[in-house]
Amino acid sequence: MKALRLHRELSAIWGAPPGWRGTISTVNHSDIGRRLILAAFAFFAIGGVLAMLIRAQLATPRSAFIGPEIYNQLFTMHGSIMMFLFAIPMFEGLAMYMLPKLLGTRDLAFPRLSAYGWWCYLFGGSLLILSLLLGVAPDSGWFMYTPLSSKPYSPGINADFWLLGITFVEISAIAAAVEISVSILRVRAPGMSLDRMPLFAWYLLATALMMLIGFPPLILGSILLELERAFGWPFFDTARGGDPLLWQHLFWLFGHPEVYIIFIPAAGVVSTVLPVMARTPILGYRIIVASVLALAFLSFGLWVHHMFTVGIPHMALAFFSAASTLVAVPTGVQIFAWLGTLWAGRPQMKLPMLYLIGFFVTFVMGGLTGVMVAVVPFDWQAHDTAFVTAHLHYVLVGGFVFPMLAGAYYWLPHFTGRQRTFRLGEAAFWLIFIGFHLTFFLLHLAGLLGQPRRIESYPEAAGWTWINLISSVGGFVMAIGFALFAIDIALQLFLARRAPRNPWGAGTLEWAMMTPPAPYNIASLPRVGSREPVYGEPDLANELARGEGYLGAARNGWRETLAVDLKGQIRHIIVLPSNTRLPICTALATGCFFVALLLKLYWLAPFAVALVALLGWRWAWVLGRCEDLGLLPIGRGETAPTHAEADDPPGWLGSGFLLLADATLFGSLLFGQVFLIVVAPNWRSDHMVVGSWLVIAIAAAAALLAGALARSADMRVERAIPGHLLLAATLAVSQWQAPAPSGSAAGALVGMLNGYGLLHIAIALLMLVFVCFRHRAGFLSAARSSEPRIARLWSDYAAGVGVVVALASQLPALLR
Structure with missing residues (x-):
């Protein structure tokens, strides 16, 4: 009875109002996470349709299915959607949803920031899709190389849609990176030191820090190019002292870490799901953590290997070629740790394990071709050919999509509270796996035979016809597999039978709460003494549901959770804000700024900035109180202050991480100045x-x-x-x-x-x-x-x- 009363009280505090008011005002991390995942999958479907149109065009030589103008828009939007609107938001959604549950807490550190990021992502992504529907989509490639994307060669609004839309979306990414970093370092269950965190949290922490450092160069490049297009500031114009290579440097300072930003969270899914499927703890926890941090560090020293053919000094070629080869070492360490875990355990060939095997096969093949293109003489031959297209898809689909599909089936009982009834998942896997390799394996050969990337037609005499036909057939087979996956998920969501609380027998904390989870996640917070606390305390879920942990009572209508230090010691109580419309209003005001720039209504932009500042003032003003509360009881005979009276509140740490991203943008600007002074021919x-x-x-x-x-x-x-x-x-x-x-x-x-x-x-x-x-x-x-x-x-x-x-x-x- 006590547990039921506690559940009702906490649900009233943490839940969202019914109807549209709750939809636009909720800041709950589970709601935001689910929305991000669903929206990312919708964008993935749109990107997939564009890919099918591309493959239909290339199936036969001299095809008249799509003209060159539309084709340029299709391949630009396909790459942009998959990189910016699917991959990053998909892992952000999974992180938003799963992190508090894995860490044994009730929410993330900044719920309103998560909601603001979600709305920015939705509005920015919709802006890009609108350009496609209006026939003015970006057409200079998802990399937007100058001078092709500069005003003289792209005089329309197409490139502006990309520059402003992607910058709008990147605001969401920076917000998510700050949220994830602070939440992992501060908002964990008591006793959960960094050494006891689930490996998935380490992967997400490394990824979030990479985003804070890797995304600002692209944001800066987009700002500079938009200023050049709108006002004629010649950052990339050679005649007036600029240099188009500055754009390439800024883009690939983001672009190469971006590949690892996509791969590392997916590798975290592998390190979470694989030991459960193998029924044994993962081997080499500390070695894996070290390899993840090393991989994150090394990824920032590789951007020039995308520019081997632009003409750079031989010493630089040697350095970046060696660094590009060296990055395979920490990745190999993780792969051998996973294989060792399988060898030491008793693997179950269930559906998540099937997708993990697909990951191993596909990603290792992509890694081997990655080592090939890291060698300068080979890259000179294969650069801008279909070989690189094949390599990119082997790395991204093999390294991200297959693990994410494994994670989808692994955590589906947690999302829905239901277990698999319909057995369509196995058929979907084989269609996706076979279709993918049919699509991209032979493209390596096409690239070696000289087929360029980003072409809309080719002559029959080139000898690439049979390769492209098989590739196109494989693409449609893969699309059928993804459609079957979506049908399978929908059937399980609405028609499957109820699942037990922990159907996989896992040991992490997300399985110590009801499924699907309540808005507050967990009725009381545990004290963690091991990396897999569910294994060590079989009755933990019932104890927490009865309110026998920390914060096991509703107080003052507050949304409470605990902040801890790096060793897991309790620091203070975090009183989180309730549902509010401020995030969507602020995102709309931010969107007005970008739309004003897009429509060349420059007089309107300052008013949008003033509105954002006014809403930011209101955002901060509604927090806090006018009295000191002192130490408050938190359960188990312990007390703690609220975060407003703490020495190290989450807001201070969040500001520090935001300024880290800001300083990276500033450093990129200084790099641009030095680069032009040293390199630009007409400086x-x-x-x-x-x-x-x-x-x-x-x-x-x-x-x-x-x-x-x-x-x-x-x-x-x-x-x-x-x-x-x-x-x-x-x-x-x-x-x-x-x-x-x-x-x-x-x-x-x-x-x-x-x-x-x-x-x-x-x-x-x-x-x-x-x-x-x-x-x-x-x-x-x-x-x-x-x-x-x-x-x-x-x-x-x-x-x-x-x-x-x-x-x-x-x-x-x-x-x-």
Whole structure:
């Protein structure tokens, strides 16, 4: 009876209202995760239809099925959808849904941020699909190489849809990366040290950190290219001091880590599902963690191997070729750990295991061809041929899709509370597996025979006809397999019988709660003493359902969970926000900004930015309270403060991770300036500034003033405002003295640098003013001081950026 009453109370607190109001206001991680997964699969279906149209065009030589203009849109949108709207959001959805359950907690650290990311993804993705329906889809390739995507060669709105739509979607990715990073490091069950985390959490942590570092270069490149297209700022125009290769560097600084960002979460699914199927703990837990971190680190040193044919020094060729080969080592370590686990266990040939075998076969073949294209002489021959197309699909489909299908069947009883009744999954697997290899295996041979990538037609005399015909037939077989998979999932969702709580006999915490899970996940939080706590405590699920763990009672209508340190020791209570429409309203305001730019309504964009700032103010204002609560009971005779009175609240750590992504974007901008100075053939140091050293000195003094005043004895961080105003005036004067940004790449880069600095000073000033109003309203005290600390963090970053911008903006003049 007590457990039933607790369930009703928690469901009322954590659940969403019925109907459309709940749909647009829910911030529950399970709701957001399910939506991301379903939307990603819908985009996958759209991308699959485009792939079938491509294969239909290439089935016969000189086909008139699709003209070259439409074909360019199809292959551009196919690649863009699969990379940006399917793969990344699919793993984000799985992470959003599963992480709190695996970590034994009730939600993620920032539920409203997750909801905001979801709406940004939905709106941005819909914008791209709308371009396809209107016949103005991007047509310069999913890599958008300049100058093909520049205004003279793509004068329409097609490229703008890609640049603005993808940037909109990338906001969602950055939000998810911050959410995942902070949640893994802070929001875990008590006792769950990092060494006791499920391996899947380690994989997701590495992926999230890679996203924070890998995605900003693409965001920067998209901003620079859109500025060039819209206002004529010549970042990539050779005649005015730019260089098209800058786009390639920025794109592949993102693009190659992107492959591992896609693979690593899927490998986490393998490391989770495989030991359960083998009925034995996984071998080499610590070695696998080390290999994942090494793989994440090494992936950032490989981007140039996509540019072996552009003409780079031989020493650089040797270095990046060696690094591209070395990255196979940590991947091989994981594969041997998985094989060792199978050897030590008693594998069950159930459906998830069948997909894992498909993964092993396909991904190893893709890895071997990856080593081949890492060798420079071979890459010179195979570059931009169908061989690379085949290699890419073997890596991405083998390394991501097959593990995700295994994970889908493994966690389906958890999502639905039902078990398999209809046996269509095995037939779907064989159709997908056979169809995939029919589609792409022979394309290796076509590439070696000289078939280029991204062609819409070919002559019959080329000798590629039979290969392309078999490939097209295989593509349709694979499509039938995916359709059968979707039917199988739908049948199990609505017609299958109820499943037991833990049908696989797994040991991780997601199986210690009811299935499908309640909105609050778990009635009380466990204390974890091992990596597989369900094995060690057979009655754990019932104990937690009775409220015998931490936070086993509803209090004040709060959504409560616990924050822990790296060792699993309890730090504080996190009181999470309830359902709200702020995320969708903020996403709509953000979308208005991008749509205004897309439609060339530039006068409307500042109003959209002001609306986002206003909603951001409201977003932060509704949090907190005006009294100190002190230590509160959390169960088992222990107490803890709320996060508002803690020394290390999640907001501070989340700001740190967001600034990491921000600093990566800034570093990419500085890299672009140095690259153009050193490499661009027509670079001119025509940025003449009188008294440039004086500008740098004033900026440094203003930054020091802002930093010193922000650290005054009390919490009145608004004292830093004069320093930031002086810094902003200094950068404005620097920009006023600079040449027109449209005249040369040097002037364009100075304009971009000063704009970046002024934007961050404006953000810092807004936060300082916000803290001032919060202090006057009584929300701050000696105990509730987290907001001033967060404002200081942003203030310090803005001050440091201002000094670097002042120095970098004077660099062309100092080089004269």
